[in-house]
Amino acid sequence: MFLRLFNALAGAALSLMFALPVMAGQVTIFAAASLKTALEDMVPQISQATGHEVTLSFAGSSALARQIEYGAPADLYISANPGWMDHLSSKGLIQADTRVDLVANRLALVGREGEVDPVNSLTSDFDIKTRLGEGRLSMALVEAVPAGIYGKAALQSFGWWDDLFPMVAQADNVRAALALVAQGAAPLGIVYESDAMADPRVSVIGVFPPDSHPPIRYPAALTHRAAEGSEDVLDWLRSSEAQALFVAHGFRGVDP
Structure with missing residues (x-):
């Protein structure tokens, strides 16, 4: 038994x-x-x-x-x-x-949801300084973090970097850069396209052309x-x- x-x-x-x-x-x-x-x-x-x-x-x-x-x-x-x-x-x-x-990913210029005027594609003719006004451009660390490195390359490709560098607010990583825009601390930011999808408070203004930075x-x-x-x-x-x-x-x- x-x-x-x-x-x-x-x-x-x-x-x-x-x-x-x-x-x-x-x-x-x-x-x-x-x-x-x-x-x-x-x-x-x-x-x-x-x-x-x-x-x-x-x-x-x-x-x-x-x-x-x-x-x-x-x-x-x-x-x-x-x-x-x-x-x-x-x-x-x-x-x-x-x-x-x-x-892979794409690099995007983003702003607060409801406060952006999207464009079909970003070019060097885009008036980013007027969009920024007195605000800062949020980016990940431009010498160390990939999103910041890609972003700097794109701005250099458009001939914007020297003028915009004093206006850049650098964050430890790309999600921290995204958060500055989402919270209203910065009117614009450069992040990955996927990051913009991750926060409903942020919208894409335009995507940087692939030849403006190394492949992501x-x-x-x-x-x-x-x-x-x-x-x-x-x-x-x-x-x-x-x-x-x-x-x-x-x-x-x-x-x-």
Whole structure:
């Protein structure tokens, strides 16, 4: 009698174990701030598809790269430009054979919702100084954070940089730059197109042409200390399901 009961309970336990996803471990993703809304929304799908718990840490790509360099426990790094990924690669801190361009983006000039007059496309004829008035132009750090680097390049391409630099308010990352516009502290800002979609208080005035700045790509790679299961998460982020979710959040696919 006891043996039959034991076998029945053991069988039920095994059935339950195989019916539920096995949480094989925790994977920590260090990701550019512009990915925050998209990745946070994807956490349930990542866990369901891979069986791994995911922890997310967001900041400017430069700050995250420095943290990894100083030993922070990241398993997967997603940068908003290749430069900081190259930096970690040169120090042997990523697994180079796992590196892939995950998504792309566009650079946008934004203002407060209801206070903007959109244009079909931005050109050097756009009167940005009149739009700014006495206000500041919100940007991420122009010498370190990818969004700021791209933004500076675009302004230089239009011949605006020297005149506008004294009017630039620099923020630690692109989401902080977005927040200055959303809160009304700055009338205009330069952020990614996906960021504008993440905050209903902000609208796009116009998108900078792609030839005004380097291509915006988000390289992803496993770090040298990546935990088991990290590759499963990266593989899922490259899947058609994940890519469709990125696009829904305003990102773009990467041209082959």
